[in-house]
Amino acid sequence: MKRTHHCAQLTAADVGRKVSLLGWVDSIRDHGGILFVDLRDREGITQLLFDPTGNPGPAEKAAALKPESVIEIEGEVVARPAETVNRNLGTGAIEVDCTALVIHNLAETPPFPIDDTLGEKVNEDLRLTYRYLDLRRPRLRRIFKLRHRATKVIRDYFDEEGFYEIETPILFKSTPEGAREYLVPSRLQPGHFYALAQSPQQFKQILMVGGMERYYQLARCFRDEDLRADRQPEFTQLDLEISFIDRDGLYALIEGLMARLWKDVLGVELALPFPRLAFKDAMNRFGSDKPDTRFGLELEDFTADFRESGFKVFRAAAESGGAVKALVAPGLADITQGELNHLTETAKSLGAKGLAFIKIEGGEWKSPIVKFFSEAEKAALSERLGLKDGDLVFFAADAWERACTILGRIRLESAALLRKRGRLEIPSGRYDFLWVVDFPLMTYDEEQGRYVASHHPFTAPVPEDVPLLDSDPKSVRGQHYDLVLNGTELGGGSIRIHQADIQKKIFEEVLKIPPEVVETRFGYLLRAFRYGCPPHGGIAFGLDRIMALLTDSASIRDVIAFPKTQKGQCLMTQSPGPVTAKQLKDVHLTPLATG
């Protein structure tokens, strides 16, 4: 089998050349006598000519072809008649006059069109069932080409920066502190289980203790949690860890990586360095710890203005240490009742009791609550929000973080409504990177009645906040950082604790994990920290999320070759599936009676 060229290669310069091409039949145009085939391979399309007068054998065979069949041809490159040149095709000036045709695989009719515009609309479950057909669409071919290029750039960059690529175990032990894990029963150790690694976190820290200094990995990770458009049960992390580095060093390293990725993959120059925003400011201004800063619509704080308000709901929030936040959607006073109901439901799903609003129409404030406002309160709103006719104002009054979160969500929804009306434009090709920093090290978990690590328990506190660990844990800031792009969290990491005594204190005294549990789960790590542990830090990125942004994909399923559905199934292979009684017996499992 010889292939002299691929299907995007031949041009007018090749006229007269004898060539051999292999690929898929993209389309057939049978004119009764003469017959054209568009031959497609990974690289492009070349038109084949089957002429019954010149080469009756191949032409007769070609009449039996069906789309998506795999064929091999030999022929001569000929110039197309001037008036039939296809300028939309790189190879449109020529065609191959076929002298031989081998049909390697005559395809059945595909269940859906292999076409970008038509195929995009086809139900995803059908496309996933026949993923190999979906993958033939140009859009997906481009995605996986770009994914390959991106991982190549990543490997080159870290190689130049002195990193080692090191693999860590996927079969790990259960560490119930984090995400729910996939359990793997051990055959050799009856009653014991591995857990599939939810991230290489602990191993990469041990690699630092092991003196590797600079580690990275494109690591497959597993989490048995409910899925979303940006979450799959198995996904790929770009994971790295560095000894002897501080936060600024890490920011510069990662900014260099992103700049290289965007340049080499998309040809886009990113402005460096990325802005940094404290968690508190991100919440106050955007109502999110992963703010989309491509548009304004920032939140304003009116807590002080309503501390003595006649409007009980606002006063109560302000008096009890919460916040009163407001958001203007310019020109959205024409919101429909349905849209407003939807926003209210959204606010309620986040714990709001309702969604207070004011429509400004014809110089009047139309709102169920405005009658409770004093003139001073109205003046404060009017002045600080710069209200104009046609504007719509939303309010949230609640505990600070909840009030921010609610309005943050309303901000995104309002932006979507404004975009739909053509009143807000977010240019495609705009990439707003930013670092979110100064996260609280702990947050108090009402359900468990104790503090839990906001990021993970290995995050080092900001040095000047260490004295507060005992007195006021919730105001201790962690040396944690998230990289956010256009409202998506690309990744996060931290400078780690590298001293056994501080790590033990965090586990036992702050997080209140019983010492014996600390010993079984993390004993080996604490032990390692006692034998010369370098200061270190790292970060991990969702490679799938990065690829989704680089390829403008709505879901990471588009950038994963064989993704799973929201119920965690692979529709093509029908996994997960049942196993035999013997298999269960081998791993010492007995099924529970169900139903």
Place this chain on the structure above:
RNA sequence: GGGGUAGUAGCUCAGUCGGUUAGAGCGCCUGCCUGUCACGCAGGAGGCCGCGGGUUCGAGUCCCGUCUAUCCCGCCA
């Protein structure tokens, strides 16, 4: 676990107020066609209206349940 959306021909969809034989475009099959490139022309086949139950003289249409996909909340150290 909860909320939203969708499910009608192979695909994408339409289907009025509950009414007679459920339609369209693409695809598929047959025939014709020697310069097309979304080739064209003529003809044809193709339906458990996701599934189950209910209301009704009558259900694709209304009600209840259920399944699947998807979006979101919870969850994701």
